[in-house]
Amino acid sequence: MAGQDRTGRFWRSDAASGLILVSPTALYAILLLAVPVAMVLAISFWTQNYLEIDRTFTLKNYAEALSEPLYRQLMLRSLTISGAVTLTTVVLAFPIAYFVSFHVSPSRKSLWIFLITIPFWTSYLIRVFLWKVILGFNGVLNTSLQGLGFIDEPLTFILYNANAVVITLAHAYAPFAILPIFVALEKIDRSLLEASQDLGENRVTTFLRVTLPLAMPGVVAAVLIVFIPTIGDYVTPRLVGGPNGLMIANMIQTQFLKLNNAPLGAALAVIAMVMVSTIALIFVGLNRRYLRGPK
Template sequence: MAELGGRLGRWRRGDAASGYLLISPPLIYTFALLAVPLATIALFSFWTQDYLTIIKTPTLANYREALTDPLYRELMLRSLLISGSVTVATVLLAFPIAYFVSFHVPPARKSLWIFLITIPFWTSYLIRVFLWKVILGYNGVLNTTLQGVGLIDEPLTVILYNANAVVITLAHAYAPFAILPIFVALEKIDRSLLEASLDLGENRVTTFLRVTLPLAMPGVVASVLIVFIPTIGDYVTPRLVGGPGGLMISNMIQTQFLKLNNAPMGATLAILAMLIVGAIALIFVALNRRFLRGAR
């Protein structure tokens, strides 16, 4: 028995070693391309810079300035509001589309619909942003159409070079990211549960609220996180269609690194933005878990 146990132990150790060997390349790759740059940014945030000279004496001066300067606070708050608005608008518009494709499109044509939803990915992100500039411009497609049908007398100025334009453009850009996770969650719902709910006296509205929506919440949560987290770091769209009133914290980070030659402050703002977004995401996930427990 002792000899058998020793052989089994050697086999387990060998099996574990093989497993570690298999995962080591992607683990090293992830560490090199994600953990090391992130640690470098965190380290930079505790330094200061005097023109071209990096002063490596640890300090919290950057964090004090970032948390007390009204400009940084305003940009962070605006970024959260814009990203939140984009997330709400995108998910609310994506859910009906995903629901229609999942429940009302014949199975043989669902792949075609998913294919059509992903068509925007075929074009460059910059091209899509510039197209929205053409649509929302002072003499753009939207204003010209509204004037042509007599709904407005003069072009609207509230749809370009402000936060509204950023929300519209980002909502369109991230729509497929929101539709697909919700569609996958809806496809996993057992249709017999919906039939059982109707047989037990529930109507279609209450069946949706008490059965379909709770079961689809994992997809909704995934959509919220997929849209909210990257949009707060988008700096191309605010720069091209946002104007002074639509700039976000990411634009300030870019300015600190590339124009003001203050990499430590840019790193500090990036770390603070990451921490705030991470905290909001965790709170949202916790509230969603409480909602699901209450629904049960």
């Protein structure tokens, strides 16, 4: 009786209602995300001959992925490009977030944020393709600069290489970097800045000693939210990267769809995920002291 009563009270409790309500979404994520990712992990330990999958456990794919110079070069390049994209994007984004948060009147802030987010929602493929048009040998940038007399020869270091990938991705991920920093800056109590100046700091030292440390959670979020997805980007390296700008995602696609070597592709995907997560965790760990405090 008492047990029954307790069960009855559990089913009327918050915990039960919450679990029941969240279960459709959670089940969906488990079935279509957790299970598939686990499957990729499993396959990475198998081998494939044409269309036959051999399910004996082996580390052969990992050995190949880690020893073959081509794959190692692609991994390294992906990390370098992602790192460069992250650095560029966040460094370029910070002043914008700062400007909107501190120098735009409150009534116009959401308009600015809206303006910043619009380009992000327009066709990604077409945006990347247009960067190719802008950066190309006869592209908009080169013809304009030549027309204005700044350069004699078209610049060639801006298309079909890693630079082009960095520029294009920095454009694509701009709002992802601006928004978290903006949110962090918005949360800063303005009287803290006045207090700092009242205690003898000037504008620059106030920024360094108060504003920046308080904005760090936003910067960390911006770094992660740019770094993690860019490493898996496929379209940009393919369209503007040229042979020397290809990244790991292009190889994963090739293994899966062209070479019919899903196990090797899976191993590459797993390695990429592990690398990204490791770097992300180290980065969060390094910034631990900024991330504490009340949520």
